[in-house]
Amino acid sequence: MYHGSHIIITAIILLSIASAGGILTRYFKIPYASMLVIIGLFVGIFHIFPSLKITPYLIYYVFLPVVIFEGAVGIKLRPLMSNVLPIGALSILGTIISAIFTGVIFHFVLDFPLKQSLIFGAIITPTDPITILSMLKNGAMRLKNENKNEKENKKEMENREDIETLLAGESLFNDGISLVLFEVFLNLNLRNAAHIFSDGMRFSLSSLNSSLYHLYNMFYYIFGIIQASAVQFLYESIGGSILGIIIGYLVSLVLSLATDFLTEIMISLLLAYASLIAAYYLHMSFIMAVIFSGITLANYGFKNKVTGRTLEVFPIVVEYITFIINSILFLIIGIEINLFKIFDIWLISLFIIALVLFSRFLGVYIISPLVNLIKNRFKIFSNGLTLNKRYKRFLVFGGLKGALPIAMALSLPLNMHLRNEIITYVFIAVLFSLTVQAISFDILMKNGYKNSI
Numbered sequence: 001m002y003h004g005s006h007i008i009i010t011a012i013i014l015l016s017i018a019s020a021g022g023i024l025t026r027y028f029k030i031p032y033a034s035m036l037v038i039i040g041l042f043v044g045i046f047h048i049f050p051s052l053k054i055t056p057y058l059i060y061y062v063f064l065p066v067v068i069f070e071g072a073v074g075i076k077l078r079p080l081m082s083n084v085l086p087i088g089a090l091s092i093l094g095t096i097i098s099a100i101f102t103g104v105i106f107h108f109v110l111d112f113p114l115k116q117s118l119i120f121g122a123i124i125t126p127t128d129p130i131t132i133l134s135m136l137k138n139g140a141m142r143l144k145n146e147n148k149n150e151k152e153n154k155k156e157m158e159n160r161e162d163i164e165t166l167l168a169g170e171s172l173f174n175d176g177i178s179l180v181l182f183e184v185f186l187n188l189n190l191r192n193a194a195h196i197f198s199d200g201m202r203f204s205l206s207s208l209n210s211s212l213y214h215l216y217n218m219f220y221y222i223f224g225i226i227q228a229s230a231v232q233f234l235y236e237s238i239g240g241s242i243l244g245i246i247i248g249y250l251v252s253l254v255l256s257l258a259t260d261f262l263t264e265i266m267i268s269l270l271l272a273y274a275s276l277i278a279a280y281y282l283h284m285s286f287i288m289a290v291i292f293s294g295i296t297l298a299n300y301g302f303k304n305k306v307t308g309r310t311l312e313v314f315p316i317v318v319e320y321i322t323f324i325i326n327s328i329l330f331l332i333i334g335i336e337i338n339l340f341k342i343f344d345i346w347l348i349s350l351f352i353i354a355l356v357l358f359s360r361f362l363g364v365y366i367i368s369p370l371v372n373l374i375k376n377r378f379k380i381f382s383n384g385l386t387l388n389k390r391y392k393r394f395l396v397f398g399g400l401k402g403a404l405p406i407a408m409a410l411s412l413p414l415n416m417h418l419r420n421e422i423i424t425y426v427f428i429a430v431l432f433s434l435t436v437q438a439i440s441f442d443i444l445m446k447n448g449y450k451n452s453i
Contacts, residue, residue, distance in 0.1 A: 010049065011328070017043070018327035031442045033330050033402075037434045040334015054332045059407035061276065063325050065290050067403075069272035070322045071129045071172050072294025073302075073315075079165035080295070083384040086166060086371045090395065091173035094363035099125040099181050102359040109351065116418050118185040123409050123422070124356055124429050126178035128402025129171040162385050167398055175404050176287035180236045182408050187232065240279050240288030247275050247289070248296025252305050261309035265317055268310075271297055329403055330434070336406075337427050349428045356429045357437075360399040364392055397441040401433035 021035045028035065043049065080087070103121030107114050251271045258264045275293040279286035302311060342349055368387040375381045385391060409426040412419045 010052065014328050014331055015324070018331055021327075021331075031438050033326065034435050034438045034442075036327060036330035037334040037337075037431070040331045041337060041339060041431075042334075043331070044335040044337065045339065049335060052332065052335060054329075054336050054406065054410070056407040056411035059329070059403050060286075060411070063329055063403060064287070064407070065272040065276045066269070066318070067322050067325060068129060068172060068175065068287060068290045069269075069294045070318045071168055072291045073298040073318065075165060075169055075172075075295055075298065076161060077295070077299040079161040080169060083162055083166050083169070085375060085381045085384055086368075086387055087169040087173060089367050089371050090170045090364065091177055094367045095125055095174050095177045096181065097366060098359040098363035099178065101362055102355060103185075105355055105359075109355075110348070112418065115185065115188055116416075116422060118188070119182065119412070120422050120425065121359075122178055122182040122185050123405050123426055124401065125181070125359070126175045126401070126404045126408075127171045127398070128400045128404070128433070129168065129175060132167055132171045132398055132400060163391070163394075166385055166391070167394060170395065171398070172291050173288075176240065176285050176291060177237060179287055179404065179408065180233055180285050183236065184232050186412075236283070236285045237288055239282065240285035241292045243279055243282065243284055244275055244289040244292030244294075245296050247271065247278060248293035249300065251293070252297060252301030255301050255305040258306075261307050261313060264306045264310040265314050268297060268301075268306075268314060269318065269321075333403070333406060333430065333434070337431050341424060342428055342431070345424075348425070352425050352428050353432045356401070356433075357396075361396050364395045364399075368392055393444065394441075397437065397444050399433075400438055400441065401430045405430055 017039060018036060021039050022032060024039075025032050025035045099121040100118070101121070102124060103114075103118035106112055106120055107117035110117075112120070248271065251267060251274065255264055255267055258267060271293050272290050275289040276286045279289040302314075371387055375384055375386065387395075405426050409423045412422065
């Protein structure tokens with residue numbers, strides 16, 4: 001256990017290493033998150049911080065609320081409402097498809113129990129808004145610099161906002177849906193599934209009535225699981241969203257009572273943790289609560305209840321806090337990953353990487369035609385983006401994994417069967433995503449971002 005002085009010294013060293021990583025990104029031309037993870041890998045090999053551990057509580061209750069809140073506050077209402085169809089379909093249906101597909105294939109190929117396989121699918125499905133948002137900012141900045149002598153018209157600006165909102169919004173909502181799925185699968189009771197399914201498949205002419213009875217039990221069991229899961233899913237996701245809107249509205253009213261910008265900024269930041277605490281005690285999705293409270297604050301409170309000074313300073317303050325959190329988080333992720341253990345199971349590692357990539361591909365490419373069809377059929381959705389090949393590539397390559405999968409994996413019950421294996425497999429997917437995939441996505445952004453608007 002670290003004393004107070006050790007914690008301070010460790011934090012200073014980590015931030016110093018992160019600063020060096022920020023300088024190195026300029027010369028190696030790779031994303032900041034990827035550089036920190038790579039540096040963390042080397043730090044972990046030499047055991048410089050043997051007692052430094054990442055915990056799910058640290059990610060859930062300290063890091064994620066601010067990070068998600070910053071992304072939510074940055075979402076504008078106009079592009080969000082215009083693209084509610086693709087964002088909603090991809091983050092809900094796409095996430096469910098990817099999670100279940102991953103779990104089923106994982107179950108059959110690696111002979112994992114079905115419950116653990118579905119849990120793994122839910123854990124590894126959420127994308128990382130931290131990396132996505134930082135890359136979008138860099139991409140927008142590159143674009144702005146390239147066009148600094150050109151006057152962009154209104155249509156170009158709206159298209160750019162639509163693309164950024166699609167990528168950032170899908171990533172944020174994807175996290176909330178995935179965490180709800182994780183909790184649903186974790187609470188599934190599959191104890192009697194094996195004999196119910198095996199009995200249901202036994203057909204014989206001499207015992208037709210018995211076989212039909214077992215089939216009835218099997219489908220009744222499946223329906224019971226779906227019904228219970230759907231109720232929990234809807235309560236946590238929709239309930240968290242409504243809760244976030246209510247708290248965001250109430251805090252916006254409180255902001256009108258403040259008289260200086262420092263107090264307004266403090267109240268605004270506390271909103272993220274107020275949403276977290278309220279959702280925790282009501283057993284709702286805290287991620288959905290934080291997202292919708294941030295969107296409500298940005299599009300209602302900041303427009304009507306705060307001073308101009310707050311509008312100038314708040315984005316800088318929350319961006320700086322998020323930057324510090326990201327720096328420490330990605331370094332610790334790299335330090336925590338055991339490269340030698342991954343090399344020992346290289347064949348399984350390759351399978352997991354391929355499975356995670358393909359499940360993301362499947363979710364995006366199954367949902368996209370449906371989204372485009374509905375968009376063309378109904379005028380209410382006509383202002384949104386058409387998911388062409390370029391946007392679908394952005395979504396697939398931008399499906400980066402990060403802190404949330406690690407937090408979910410580490411929060412698994414200590415007595416859960418195959419817990420350590422699931423954690424190892426999650427770290428494998430996250431390592432690949434934050435290095436190889438993140439660098440590939442950054443290249444795609446550099447080459448394709450300008451041409452996509």
